[in-house]
Amino acid sequence: MLRMLLILGALLWPLQAIAEETALQKAMERNPERFANRVVDLIAGFGGADGLRPDGIEAHVALERAGARASAQRRFLAMDLDGDGTVVRDELAVSQRAASAQGRGRLEREFLAADADGDGRVDAAEQAEMGRIAGLRALGAEEAELLRGLMALDGDGNGALTAAEVERAVAGLEKAD
């Protein structure tokens, strides 16, 4: 059974690689200049002396998600007037009174969305889950896979992606047209 799964995995692996390359190819072709700029920025921000490595890509993904998670959780922390870790309806109402009409609606929607069990209280676990979802919304699984797939552009295969390699890949694209 295990052997069969291994064989099946080996057969399917190239298909998976092709699918990822196509997503990367599409992202490059959509707007080559913007793509190159974005990846070069990523290399500058998260790469080491020899370029961007997979752990740098993971750091970028985690940082983007943590930023969105922190913003989402911060709004609930600010509503938790007695600081007991749970936001109740009365606490929500105080923040809503102080907000604009538009802000009131947004707070209501966020509260309802976060209150997964619908008991009218957003507890610490529900706040954490809401933060996790906000992180994934900021940088989804598909985009994370696309970013991981950037290592396919590592032309010399030394495990680190440089700006020159990205520019070469984009230039190769234009030549192929």
Ligand SMILES: [Ca+2]
């Ligand atoms: Ca509270």
Ligand SMILES: [Ca+2]
């Ligand atoms: Ca709840």
